[in-house]
C-alpha cells in the first residue's frame with residue numbers, strides 16, 4: 001500500500017457524518033441501502049464515518065459484550081474499506097476514542113426535554129429487541145439520541161444520511177443545535193437527515209409468512225465478507241416472495257428502468273424460468289457486486305496493522321475536530337470564561353505572594 005495522507009481540513013465541502021454500531025459484520029442490505037451511496041458521496045462531501053461503539057453500550061453494557069468490540073470494530077472498518085471508502089478522503093473513527101464527545105453530550109442534554117426522548121418509537125424498539133422493559137431502561141438508552149446529537153454536532157456536520165428509524169434522532173440533533181444557537185451563539189449549522197435508500201432486500205431463506213427484511217438480528221444475512229461459495233448456497237435457499245424480492249433488488253437495480261426485473265418475473269411466473277435458473281442469475285449479479293469487495297478486503301487484510309492504523313489516524317483527527325468544537329461550546333456557554341476567571345485570580349495571587357514586602 002502506498003503512503004497515505006489524511007483528509008485535508010481545508011476542504012470547503014459540506015460535512016457528512018454517518019456510521020454504524022459495531023454489532024457484527026455488515027451485509028448486502030447495508031451495501032445497497034447505504035454503503036454504496038457513502039462511497040459515491042466521498043468526493044462531494046467531507047465525510048466522517050463513526051464506528052459508534054458507545055451506542056452499543058446503551059443496550060449492552062456487559063463486560064462480555066465489550067469484549068466482543070475489538071473484533072466487531074475491526075470487522076466494520078474492514079467492511080467500509082472493502083466497499084471502497086477511501087481513508088484519504090473519509091475520516092473513519094472510533095466514537096469511544098473521542099472523549100470530548102462525552103463532554104459535549106452532557107452539555108447538550110440540558111437543551112432537550114426528556115419528554116421528546118420518551119416518545120421516540122426507535123428507543124422503544126431498541127429496548128424491545130434488547131429485552132429491556134420500560135422500568136429498567138437506562139438513562140443511557142433514553143439519551144441515545146443526545147449522544148448521537150453530540151456525534152453530529154461535534155463535527156458540525158450538515159448532512160446525515162441514516163436509516164428511516166434514525167431520522168427522528170437527526171431531528172433531535174437539529175432541535176438541540178437550534179436551541180444552542182439561540183441561547184448562546186451561532187456555533188452549529190443545522191444538520192439535515194437524509195433517509196438512505198430502502199433496498200427492500202428480504203432475508204435469505206425459503207418463502208415464509210413474513211418475508212422479513214435482511215437483518216443481523218434475524219440471522220438471515222449475506223455478509224459482505226462471505227465467500228463466493230457461501231453466498232451461492234445462501235442465495236439458493238431463496239423461494240417465493242423472498243426470491244421475487246431479490247429479483248427486484250438486484251435485477252432491476254431497485255428502479256428497473258429497462259424492465260429487466262419485470263421480464264424476469266413474467267418468465268418465472270409462466271414457468272419458463274425455474275427457481276434454479278433465477279438463483280443462477282442472482283448469484284451472477286451478487287458476485288458482480290461482491291467480488292471487487294473481496295479483492296479489496298484481501299489487500300487490506302494482508303497488510304498487517306493497516307486497518308488499525310487507519311482507525312487510529314481517523315480517531316486522532318476526529319479528536320481534534322471534537323476538541324475545537326467543545327472549546328467553542330464552552331466559550332459560548334460561559335464555562336471557559338468561568339474557568340479562565342478563576343485561573344486569572346489564582347495566578348495573580350501566586351504572583352503577589354512572590355512579591356517582596
Ligand code: TRP
Nearest residue numbers: 017018019020021052055148151
Ligand atoms: N444510531 C446509528 C445506528 O443506528 C449509529 C450512529 C451513532 C450514527 N452516531 C451517529 C449515525 C451519528 C449517524 C450519525 O447504528
